[in-house]
Every structure is written in C-alpha cells, then in structure tokens.
Ligand SMILES: O=C(O)C1=C[C@@H](OP(=O)(O)O)[C@@H](O)[C@H](O)C1
C-alpha cells in the first residue's frame with residue numbers, strides 16, 4: 148500500500164492519544180494465560196498482526212481463546228494441557244512469538260514445527276536453540292533459521308549465561324525452566340525488559356531477580372493461575388508521538404496510560420538528554436497489572452546531539468530508528484554504538500535507516516554496530532517515495548519525518564504498521580487534524 152503523507156501541519160500537532168496496548172505484554176499475557184489454570188482476561192490487548200499470530204498459534208495448540216476487540220479471554224489448559232498442532236505454526240512476522248513459543252514447546256510431550264514469513268525466516272534462531280540445549284531441549288533449525296522442528300521432551304534444570312542481550316531469548320529460557328523439575332539460573336549479558344518476570348509473578352510463578360538485575364532464578368512447580376491483566380499502552384508506540392511532537396514546531400501532545408517500566412524507558416531518557424520537553428505523571432492508583440503506568444505530556448524542542456553506547460541500547464532497542472530521526476534534527480553529530488542487534492530485526496535496521504534518512508539529505512554513516520548522524524543540514528525535499536522496506540518501525544518513523552517537511556511525500560509499504568500499530572494512521576490524523584490521503 149502506497150499512501151500520501153501531507154506536509155507539516157502549520158499549527159503543530161495537538162491532542163490526546165491513548166496509544167494501543169503493549170506488544171510484549173500482549174504476547175506474554177496470552178502465553179501465560181494458556182499455561183495457567185482458570186481464566187485470564189486481558190484488557191487493552193494489542194490486536195496487531197504479531198500478537199494475533201501468537202493467539203492463533205495457541206488456539207492451534209488446543210487453547211480456547213476468545214477475542215472481542217481489545218478484550219481477550221484465555222481459558223488456561225495448564226502447563227501440561229497443550230495439544231499437538233495439526234500443522235506447522237505460522238508465526239508470520241513475529242520474532243517474539245517465535246522465540247517465546249520455542250522455549251515453551253521444547254518442554255512439551257510432542258513435536259512442533261514453526262514457520263514464518265520471508266523476513267522472520269531470515270532472522271537468527273540459533274540464539275534460542277543453543278541456550279535451550281542446556282536444558283536438554285532438541286530444537287532443529289534450518290541452517291540457523293526457520294523452519295524449526297522442536298522435538299518436545301522432558302527438560303532438566305540448567306545454569307545459563309546468555310551471550311546476547313535479548314528479552315526474547317531470556318523469556319524462552321524462563322518458559323523452558325518452568326518445565327524442569329528443579330530450579331534454574333539464567334544470567335543475562337545485560338538487563339533487558341523484564342515483562343515475563345513481572346507477569347509470571349502476577350500469575351503465581353516463583354521467579355527472583357538478584358540486585359544485579361541480571362541473575363534470574365526460576366523455581367518451577369508453582370501452580371500458575373489465571374488473572375485479570377490490563378495491558379498498559381506500548382511505550383514503543385508512544386515514542387512515535389514523542390518524536391513527532393518534539394520535531395514539529397508548536398506541538399503539544401498528551402499520551403495517556405503509557406507503560407512506564409524502566410526497562411522500556413530508554414527513549415524517554417535519551418530524548419530528555421537531547422533537550423526534549425516531556426513531563427511524566429505516574430498513576431498512583433492500583434491497577435490490575437504488575438507494571439507501572441502514567442501519562443506523558445510532550446512539546447516541541449530544539450535538540451542537541453547524543454552519544455549512545457552498548458549500555459544504553461536494550462532499553463531503547465525498538466526506538467533506535469526514532470533516535471536516529473531525532474539526531475537528524477539535532478545541532479551536531481550524534482553517534483549510536485553497541486547496537487549491532489539492529490541488524491537482526493524485521494530488516495537490517497542500520498541499512499534501512501541509512502537509506503531512508505539519506506532521502507532527506509541527512510549525512511548518515513553506517514557502522515558495524517550503529518550509526519553516525521550529522522543533524523546540522525536542513526532536510527532536503529525527497530525526490531523518491533519513503534519506503535518501509537516491509538518493516539513497521541521504519542515505515543512509522545518515516546511517517547513521522549514527513550510531518551516536518553514543507554510538501555507532501557509518498558510512503559510505500561505503509562501497511563507494515565499492522566504488525567504493531569494498526570491504528571497508527573487514525574492516530575496520525577487525530578494529531579494532525581489534517582487529511583492524509585490514501586492512494
Ligand atoms: O521480548 C520482547 O517482547 C521483545 C524484545 C526485543 O527483541 P530482542 O529480545 O530480540 O532484543 C524487541 O526488539 C522486540 O520488539 C520485543
């Protein structure tokens with residue numbers, strides 16, 4: 148789908164948005180609901196293609212799940228109640244679904260086969276296969292990629308030191324550890340988003356994180372019970388509006404019910420380091436989630452450059468395209484290092500960021516593990532359409548860039564935002580109060 152994005156709204160961006168539910172928590176709520184006993188109700192579930200791939204896969208594994216809009220009811224079957232699927236599970240574009248379900252299915256009493264779309268089939272799977280083998284798992288990849296054949300079997304406990312900073316791999320290992328007879332220890336390379344740990348505790352699981360924030364002990368055997376979970380707004384989706392309001396003059400936006408888990412707030416912290424103007428108002432009343440939530444108020448700002456190193460990356464991994472965009476407006480040279488993981492996402496995001504920012508005349512240099520971005524030139528009018536390259540975050544980042552241009556520009560592959568943010572165009576129209584024409 149090619150769409151035309153209108154030029155900069157003269158009066159800036161205004162209004163209040165409730166961004167959709169968190170993608171990571173929507174996947175995890177479904178999976179933990181499935182392996183619990185009793186009913187789990189997920190409110191503000193994200194009905195995006197990635198999370199629907201997890202939902203459909205769990206249904207194929209015999210889990211009764213009903214969805215009405217953003218409310219999902221999962222009838223838990225317990226850790227031993229899953230049934231073999233009658234065909235390969237197609238996880239489409241969803242890396243999170245693939246890695247987490249691999250950890251779960253490795254400990255089941257049946258074999259499974261996982262497939263995905265062309266993008267997912269290019270992404271590395273040895274990163275889950277190798278550490279899962281420490282639990283006795285037998286996962287067969289196709290030269291390190293999908294299709295995967297998982298030979299389900301009884302797992303044993305393990306002590307695993309992770310070699311990639313990945314919440315997906317960590318979560319796969321936690322789901323495997325739940326199926327071992329005794330406690331396992333997982334040591335992360337760097338702390339990553341801790342949604343699995345928090346949600347597992349809410350479902351009654353026994354899991355502890357040491358003060359170093361990297362050492363996790365999973366004590367299996369506790370009965371998991373279904374819960375009511377209200378999923379917070381996705382901070383990765385909120386980040387598009389934080390970036391947009393910052394770089395479009397005269398803007399002021401309020402974003403409500405956004406997840407404020409510190410392991411996800413890298414973008415907010417970096418935006419503030421660059422001179423961004425954001426006020427955070429945490430909610431103090433009790434919620435039915437193990438996650439902090441609050442409102443954000445953002446207004447336009449002139450930005451200074453930023454230097455990011457490996458320690459900054461896990462908490463901002465999905466927002467790095469937006470950091471690059473902010474850097475392309477800053478009054479100096481920014482550097483992003485320690486971000487080689489960007490090369491293993493839906494696209495090689497270092498390459499796709501460079502291709503798209505160069506259409507604006509931005510001086511951007513790719514590095515093996517990051518980017519150098521000089522924000523000092525005025526953006527040029529692009530002579531070719533922007534392109535998502537089939538990657539939702541790249542497409543939405545360029546839709547945000549278009550908001551700063553003096554003339555309309557086309558975006559090819561806009562439909563990619565269905566992966567994580569199906570209401571993106573509606574929300575864009577809300578904050579612009581101007582028409583965005585579909586071609
Ligand atoms: O665990 C998760 O829900 C996710 C972890 C991250 O991936 P990695 O674990 O591969 O870094 C992130 O990029 C992805 O969008 C969601």
Ligand SMILES: C=C(OP(=O)(O)O)C(=O)O
Nearest residue numbers: 240241242243465492540
């Ligand atoms: C990398 C992403 O997702 P996943 O790994 O689940 O495909 C993302 O949403 O940016």
